[in-house]
Amino acid sequence: MSVVIWSDGVLHSPDEALVTGVDHGLTVGDGVFETCAVYGGEAFALSRHLRRLRRSALGLGLTEPDEDAVRDGVKAVLAASGPDTGRLRITLTGGPGPLGSHRFAPREQRQTVVVLAGPAVRAETSRAVRVPWVRNERSAVAGLKTTSYAENVVALAEAYRRGADEAVLANTVGELCEGTGSNVLVERGGELVTPRLSSGCLAGITRELLLEWSADAGLPVREARPGELPYEVLDEVVAGESFLTLSGSIRNVSPVASLDEVDISLGPVSVEAQRLFQAKVAEDVDP
Template identity: 35%
Template sequence: MMTAEMTIWKNGVLVEPAQAVVSVLDHGLLYGDGVFEGVRYYRRTPFRLERHLRRLARSAAGIGLTIPYDLPALAAAVQQTVDAADPEDGYLRIVVTRGEGSLGVNPQGCERQTVFIIAAQLAVVPSDRVEQGVRAITASLRRLPPDCLDPRIKSLNYLTGVMARAEANRAGADEALLLNRNGHVVEASVANLFVVRGDTLCTPPVTDGALDGITRATVMEVAPACGLRVAERSLTLVDVYDADEALLTGTGAGLLPLREVDGRLIRTCPGPAFRSLQSAYRNLVAAESAAAAPLALA
């Protein structure tokens, strides 16, 4: 049920990693037919779990997938997993697949969904990048437009992000920025993007193809207290290259300063806006983790 590496809950019970398996006929494996959430927990308290679970439910509704647990039951399963995990801070992956079915994309034969939760440690980039800054390239791939796949759906098909990250690896970079078909910068492979110009914090809108990230929303929430105005608007690579500062945000990534894009140095990294946002974000996480208010999931 618990190892030094990870704790896993599957279909109602805690299981050893060797028993945490899915069928080769599971449509989540065969076709990426499922949804997921990533959640950070601190002092055994999942950060903004209600928002994550409601987004999971919206993603599932978006692909016509029934989650076989209501949200309070799923929250209880998350807490059971976190309580069994070691250490008390870590990362959760909550996954719901269509379940086992026949070969072929028709989901009609998938009668029982697969649900599992993994508690483990996760570092998107090496820890020294938080201080030194992240090096990124622009990926040759384009993000699918919202009229092809709504970016609000966190599906199991992350092939674009995987291939973009592989491209970054080949270039010796830490991350890759993705453009949409209009040439606007959307996000990184697994993180949202912000740029700072003067006292304005800018981020691409969801309508450009960006994920409606919960860490993104939290940064936008604390920005005014940091003396920053928030603007959601389309960005080009020139906006990134010429930014005073730039940063990436995500549940896995946290807040990461962006040092370089396509070999061009960002003006300041890490800059005063990043440090202020990082401090405000950490203070909010600490306050909410200490309060551990009950969830309103009825």
């Protein structure tokens, strides 16, 4: 299935050139993005994703996105895409800029906005590995969804080399943080616990909804207390004493069936959380 692309009010094919070679998103990664799941031709939780796109853009120092224009692009690509479309991506960059890291002043910026729709593969379970690299919870872009994704590319390549589909990282102080494109949750003591945002992890939309929906349903899913989830908690998972789950826009809630090339069991609370999330998705496409 081909990818449908929209930019500057026009639909494009994947082989068309869209951005200049001096686009700051291309030269220095000066941009932000969002990825939404698509169900029945509609983008899931689009309003929440657009709010986070705005937060990331402002946090990076870009000017505020034109939400109406972005929504126009979303409508256009979804109307033109096929029934098997499963993913929507919105990318916003600083537009044409200097060759160095310094960007033009806000009044001189001409942002690039690209919206595309394409296929996605969603698995019921995930396979993860630990990697030696860490997230910097004190980074200038901690918690922002930026296009500066090189460290994720390297970590995920290592995961695939080892037969997994996600890499799980610590932060600089040895706390469990997140995956390259997912939030993590550890099931121990009958509770499903996810790292605090202060760990440096992204404020995932799926994570956010799971916490809200679980609270409403009485399911024991919560944020960790300070110091509760050191990276070594994953030793418990490998030993079968605890369980691991990933969450993300394409994965939704996905219990981990293998960690560090060791097959592990799925946690009962994790499985129930997965069922709850899928049921709620079916009720409201833009919660």
